[in-house]
Each structure stands twice: as C-alpha cells, then as structure tokens.
Amino acid sequence: MHIIxxxxxxxxxxxxxxxxxxxxxxxxxxxxxxQSFLQKAFLRAASIPKINEILTVTNRELFFKTEDEYRGxxxxxxxxxxxxxxxxxxxxxxxxxxALQVANKYGNEAILLILPADHLINAPDAFQSAIDQAIxxxxxxxxxxxxxxxxxxxxxxxxxxxxxxxPLTSVKQKEQTLGYLAKQFVEKPTIEIAxxxxxxxxxxxxxxxxxxxxxxxxxxxxxxCSDIYETAKTCLEQSITIENTKVAQIQxxxxxxAKVPSNSFDYAxxxxxxxxxxxxxxxxxxxxxxxxxxxxxxxxxxxxxxQGNRIQGETLLYNTENCYIQSNDxxxxxxxxxxxxxxxxxxxxLVADKEQAQDVRHIYTALKETxxxxxxxxxxxxxxxxxxxxxxEGKNFKIKRLEVNPGAKLSLQMHHHRSEHWIVVSGIAQxxxxxxxxxxxxxxxxxIPAGSIHRLGNPGVLNLVIIEVQSGEYLGExxxxxxxxxxxxx
Numbered sequence: 001m002h003i004i005x006x007x008x009x010x011x012x013x014x015x016x017x018x019x020x021x022x023x024x025x026x027x028x029x030x031x032x033x034x035q036s037f038l039q040k041a042f043l044r045a046a047s048i049p050k051i052n053e054i055l056t057v058t059n060r061e062l063f064f065k066t067e068d069e070y071r072g073x074x075x076x077x078x079x080x081x082x083x084x085x086x087x088x089x090x091x092x093x094x095x096x097x098x099a100l101q102v103a104n105k106y107g108n109e110a111i112l113l114i115l116p117a118d119h120l121i122n123a124p125d126a127f128q129s130a131i132d133q134a135i136x137x138x139x140x141x142x143x144x145x146x147x148x149x150x151x152x153x154x155x156x157x158x159x160x161x162x163x164x165x166x167p168l169t170s171v172k173q174k175e176q177t178l179g180y181l182a183k184q185f186v187e188k189p190t191i192e193i194a195x196x197x198x199x200x201x202x203x204x205x206x207x208x209x210x211x212x213x214x215x216x217x218x219x220x221x222x223x224x225c226s227d228i229y230e231t232a233k234t235c236l237e238q239s240i241t242i243e244n245t246k247v248a249q250i251q252x253x254x255x256x257x258a259k260v261p262s263n264s265f266d267y268a269x270x271x272x273x274x275x276x277x278x279x280x281x282x283x284x285x286x287x288x289x290x291x292x293x294x295x296x297x298x299x300x301x302x303x304x305x306x307q308g309n310r311i312q313g314e315t316l317l318y319n320t321e322n323c324y325i326q327s328n329d330x331x332x333x334x335x336x337x338x339x340x341x342x343x344x345x346x347x348x349x350l351v352a353d354k355e356q357a358q359d360v361r362h363i364y365t366a367l368k369e370t371x372x373x374x375x376x377x378x379x380x381x382x383x384x385x386x387x388x389x390x391x392x393e394g395k396n397f398k399i400k401r402l403e404v405n406p407g408a409k410l411s412l413q414m415h416h417h418r419s420e421h422w423i424v425v426s427g428i429a430q431x432x433x434x435x436x437x438x439x440x441x442x443x444x445x446x447x448i449p450a451g452s453i454h455r456l457g458n459p460g461v462l463n464l465v466i467i468e469v470q471s472g473e474y475l476g477e478x479x480x481x482x483x484x485x486x487x488x489x490x
Contacts, residue, residue, distance in 0.1 A: 309325065419472060
C-alpha cells in the first residue's frame with residue numbers, strides 16, 4: 001500500500017500581512033521555536049509510518065524556497081516530488097493534479113493524504129490515530145475529511161454536519177466506529193448560528209485535510225467537476241518533468257494551466273457529493289488543530305506577561321495591556337495602549353485593533369490593487385543562489401546588498417535599461433562582463449554597462465557579499481534577459 005502525503009503550499013496569507021506576502025506566504029512564516037508552518041507540515045507528513053515520498057503542490061516561484069525549508073528537516077532522506085504551478089488555481093486544481101500524478105506513478109489504489117502547509121497540530125498521537133482511521137475508510141472508497149471538534153462558537157471556519165444515524169465501522173472490527181457520513185457542508189456562519197452548532201454536538205470545523213485513494217477521487221472529479229478533471233489531465237500530460245534520485249519537478253505549462261477552472265475542492269466536489277451520495281466520510285478529531293488565521297491567533301501561541309501582553313522582539317511598554325507586539329530590528333515603545341496588534345517589518349508596520357484582526361486582509365487587497373510592492377515582496381528577497389536586500393532606492397537609482405551562496409551563480413543575463421556597479425564587501429566574485437572574465441576581491445569593484453551580457457558567481461567556500469548600485473531610467477526586476485541559468489528560469 002502506497003501512502004503519499006500531499007502538502008498544499010500556497011495562498012496569500014493576507015490576514016498575516018505584513019509578514020506574509022505573495023512571494024513569502026504564510027507557510028514560510030517562522031514561529032517562536034524556529035520552525036516555519038511548512039516545516040511543521042513536512043515533519044507531520046514524514047512521521048507517518050512506511051512512507052518514502054512526499055508530494056508538494058506549490059507555485060513555481062516558491063520552489064527553491066520550499067526546497068530550502070525541507071532541506072533543514074528531511075532527516076530521513078525522503079524522495080520529494082513537486083507539482084509546480086505557474087500561478088494559483090485554488091485547491092480543486094491542486095488536488096486533481098496530485099491525484100492524477102499519484103495514479104500515474106502508483107496506481108489507483110494509492111492513498112493521498114492532503115495536508116495544508118499552514119496549519120498547526122499539537123496532538124500528534126491523536127492525529128496519527130485519525131490518519132489510521134482515514135486510511136481504512138479510504139480503502140472502502142470513501143472521500144474522507146477530518147472534522148475538528150469545536151471548542152468555541154467560531155464564525156471564521158466552515159462547518160461539517162455529521163449524520164449520527166450512519167456511523168462507519170471497521171471492516172475487521174464492526175464494533176469500532178471510524179467516522180460518520182457527512183450530512184452537509186456549511187459556509188462560515190454568524191456567531192449566533194455557530195453557538196447553536198457548538199451546542200448541537202454534531203457539527204465540526206472543516207479542517208481542509210482529506211484522505212482518499214487516487215482512483216476514488218478521480219472518479220468523483222470526473223462526475224462532479226469534469227471540466228477541472230479534463231483540463232488538469234491535459235495540463236499534466238503537457239507538463240515537463242525534471243527528475244533525479246532525490247527530487248522530481250513537474251513543471252506545468254502556463255498556456256494549459258490557465259484553462260483549469262479555479263475553484264475550491266470543497267465547493268467543486270465535497271459539498272455536492274455530500275448532498276447526493278454516501279461517499280463523504282467525516283472523522284471527528286480532537287488533535288489540537290488550528291489554522292492560525294489571524295495575528296490574534298498567532299499571538300495566542302506565545303505566553304502573556306502580567307499585563308496580558310504578548311511580545312516578540314525588543315520593546316519598552318508603559319501602561320500597555322493585552323497587546324500583541326512583534327518587532328523586527330527596531331525598539332518598539334508604547335504608552336497607554338490596550339487590545340492592539342503591532343507588527344513591524346523593515347518596510348511596513350501594521351497597527352490593528354484585536355477585534356478586527358480578520359480585516360487585515362483588506363489592507364493586503366488594497367495594496368495589491370494599487371500594485372504596491374509591499375503586498376508582494378519583502379525588502380530581503382530569497383533566490384536560489386542566495387538573497388538580496390534593497391537598502392535604498394529613488395529616482396533612477398537602487399542600492400542592493402547581494403549575498404551569493406558558495407558555489408552558486410546568478411544567470412548569464414543582460415539588462416536593457418540599467419547599468420550596475422558591483423563592490424565586493426567579502427569573499428571573491430567570479431564575473432563575466434561582455435567578453436571579459438575576471439575575479440573581483442574584497443574592496444574591489446567592477447562596472448556593468450547597460451546591454452552588456454554578464455554573470456556573477458561565487459567560486460569560494462564562504463558567502464560572497466556584494467553591494468550593487470543600479471542606475472537607469474527603469475529599474476524593474478522584469479528588465480532581464482537570461483541566456484543561461486542553473487535553476488531552470490529561462
């Protein structure tokens with residue numbers, strides 16, 4: 001029996017702006033223990049007995065960042081497969097592609113365990129027990145979802161109502177109840193309706209985690225959302241696969257992926273199937289689950305001081321109560337504040353009332369609509385070769401700090417509209433500049449005129465640090481023509 005944990009790593013994480021950005025979404029946020037949401041999801045998947053592969057569906061732009069995250073926690077040396085999307089198409093497309101890929105590789109009987117990359121689960125033993133139950137139901141051709149036992153009347157989650165008259169039992173042990181048939185899926189209710197759900201005892205939070213065989217979910221995709229199935233199938237057939245003994249990249253092509261409808265898996269398949277069949281099973285769980293959907297929820301993970309404040313970073317507080325404050329490199333001082341969230345990053349600061357923490361997404365949306373850079377990128381941007389930080393910029397100039405990993409190279413490239421000055425701060429730079437190749441050492445510099453084909457590499461064993469001064473009438477990151485690239489970005 002093949003079990004393939006499938007991690008869905010995407011989404012904007014707009015309610016956790018300004019730390020979460022389009023190209024640094026919520027799964028990559030680092031928690032107080034030093035691990036990111038994504039690393040925790042990987043470790044949960046890796047702890048499942050008898051698995052040898054983890055599949056991740058993510059954006060192509062996030063591939064190298066995801067690889068870096070996994071490198072720090074893949075102690076077992078599991079084989080890593082990636083389905084790389086050119087842009088987001090919601091969870092129905094992601095799950096359809098994963099199911100088709102797993103069926104192609106392992107057959108229809110292989111089991112997928114769908115895990116969002118940005119949740120927390122604090123009861124691993126209970127979670128493993130729920131997975132064991134889910135696998136049994138999946139082998140009985142059920143589409144299994146994990147329902148979380150509610151602890152309060154939460155209006156921010158969708159709910160699943162179970163049919164208590166239809167318990168689902170083990171094939172081997174008929175007296176063992178594994179789960180229940182789903183009666184209906186319910187959209188996010190009002191707080192008053194959520195209270196009635198809590199009291200009824202037969203409603204559970206919809207966790208977004210699923211378990212089924214590849215063949216079962218493909219059959220239902222064909223029936224309930226054939227357009228998603230057919231276009232996803234074509235997209236996978238036209239994809240490009242790059243594989244070695246440790247990693248497989250399945251690169252989806254933009255022209256085919258654009259034809260896949262964008263819809264959630266719940267709305268496209270689970271909700272209509274629950275209304276018309278007995279195929280949907282729910283396993284009620286008490287696994288310490290949270291999707292950490294707001295700054296308030298994230299703040300609650302830390303310990304409060306005597307005034308109810310939860311602090312991360314350097315602060316000085318006076319007459320301040322019940323606040324969550326996260327500072328970056330600066331001291332944050334407050335006087336006379338109550339019930340606020342303050343999040344500091346190098347290029348943006350959020351100040352919000354705790355009661356309106358869910359509405360942070362409106363700030364993100366407004367920034368995106370105006371194409372403000374703060375919705376998409378941090379000042380420090382990670383690349384497969386290292387990272388760069390924007391130190392200063394203005395009309396016709398931009399100053400960056402580049403850090404290049406040992407043995408890494410940027411692409412062989414050219415810019416139409418800008419020239420660049422490179423100053424080596426530490427390490428040795430291997431530079432191609434037109435028809436010249438040279439080594440540039442610490443305290444030395446070189447000039448790259450606009451239109452010159454050039455490349456920067458680090459031949460050393462220590463990180464190379466460069467100060468880059470750009471000048472020109474247009475300094476956008478899209479002013480680049482690549483001729484060679486070690487990371488498949490041509």
